[in-house]
Every structure is written in structure tokens, then in C-alpha cells.
Amino acid sequence: MTPVLAFLGCGSMNGSILRGVLASGVPVDRVRATVRSAESARPLEEQTGVRPYVTGEDPEANRRAAREADVVLLGVKPVGVLELAREIAPALRPGTVVASVAAGISIAALERALPEGQPVVRTMPNTPSSVRRGVVSVTPGSATTPEQTAAVRRVLEAVGTVVEVPEEHVDAVTGVSGSGPAYVFLLAEALQQAGERMGLPADVARVLARETVSGAGELLRPEDADPAALRRAVTSPKGTTDRAIRTFQENGFEDLVAAAAQASADRSAELTRELSGD
């Protein structure tokens, strides 16, 4: 039997996982969702068929969804996660697994906010989950059994690739794949701007940039795809790409990407100190 999944706080990230889960064939009646207002509820219901519980109309909304769930996914902004955990604590059954998608909320902090022994899984997903092309890390809590971790893995495997990591690696995962889609979109924006600067009409530059980034992504899709080999296949010796790649490298492209990923990871660690108290 498919477990009942409750998406508490259904914005960008939890909404992406919810959409991916439904696209994988999980029936709507196995899904619960909560949002704050009727304005957010309407588009979610229209797009997914899930009728969310609205916290602004029903103060019991989060507890109601949590009570009905086998797996709860906490999807509010980091600053609200522990408060939400404390709010739903009285409604949880002992075996309900509480998964958090939040940056900066440690397993210890989450466990302190929940009833003793409550199974917890910390995850770091990304938004391509909505089209079932996410990649997500999972880290089980101290009271979480392998079966309970497997239950969360099954939910997330429906929306992408799952890796299990120790908690000390979560900041780095955040720097690479949690924030990573934004780096790729930034590249698409920059390519579009470059096209426009060279005189292309905006609509042409836009389609060239979008299709280049998403088409290149498709080539990377097979498990054995090698980005360096794919790059070499575009790069003729002394040709146009060779000149462009040299320009990237002479201007510190790899170091820039490493610094950006590190900045995301550092912010994740900083959030943990600010919000989790450990």
C-alpha cells in the first residue's frame, strides 16, 4: 500500500517533490498538502488535483495532515521548520517518519523538537524533482530504522536519484546540487544576454540559450556520460569552442564555480549555527 505523504508547506521545493510524486503515479488520495492561504491553495489544486489544507483558515491544518500521514515532509523556510515540528509533534504517530528538506536544520535540532524516538530523515533535494529529474541526499536520524529510511528513499526515488550521505556532507551537497540548478539557470540567462549583446533578437537569443542548456543536459543524462568527453566532442582544435573555453579558463571559471559552491555550503553551515544551535 502506498504510504500517505504529507507535504507541510508546499512552496517551490515541496511543491516540486509533490508534482514529481504525482507524475510517478502516486494517487492523489495518498497525498496531503498544507499552504498558508487560499490564494496559494487555488493554483496548487488546479495544477495537481490535491486540495491542500489551509493554515490561515484552519489552525489544525498541519496537525491534521500530519495525523493522516505515514511520511511527513517539512517544506517551510528554514527559520520556520523547528516551530512547525513542535506544532505537529502531538499529532504524530510513533512510526510516522518526519523528513525535512530544509537547509541549516540539523538532525539533532529536529529530534529535539519532536517526541523522543520519532524517526527523522534529513534530505537535501533540488527543484528538477518536479519533472522526476531531481537529485537528493538522505541522512537518517538517530532513531530511524533502515526500513523507515527506505520508505523515504522510495518517495524520493520516484522524483529522481537518491544518495545517502553522512550529515557532515550535507553542506557540500547543498553547494553542489541543492543550489546547483540556479547556477545552470544563471548560465542560461548569461548566454541569452551574450547573444543579445552580439545583436541577436531577444526571442532568438532566448531560444538558443534555453535549448542549448537543456539539450546539453539531455546529453549528460546517461549514467556513464562524461562531461569532459562531451565537451571535447564540441571542441575542434584551434576552432571556435577552443577559443571560448580558453577564455573561460583564463578568467578562472573553475575557481569561480568552486567559490560559488563553497559560498552556498558556508551559508548552509552558518544557517545551522543560527537556527539549529549546533
Ligand SMILES: NC(=O)C1=CN([C@@H]2O[C@H](COP(=O)(O)OP(=O)(O)OC[C@H]3O[C@@H](n4cnc5c(N)ncnc54)[C@H](O)[C@@H]3O)[C@@H](O)[C@H]2O)C=CC1
Ligand atoms: N527552493 C529550492 O530549490 C530548495 C529549497 N530547499 C528548502 O526547502 C524549504 C522551502 O524552500 P522554498 O520551497 O524555496 O520556499 P517557499 O517559500 O517557496 O515555500 C515555503 C512554503 O511554505 C509555506 N508555509 C510557511 N509557513 C507555513 C506553515 N506554518 N504551515 C504551512 N505552510 C507554511 C509558505 O507559504 C510557502 O508556500 C527551505 O527550508 C529550503 O531550505 C531545499 C533544497 C532546494
Ligand SMILES: O=C(O)[C@@H]1CCC=N1
Ligand atoms: O537557497 C536556499 O537556501 C535553498 C537551499 C538550497 C536551494 N535553495
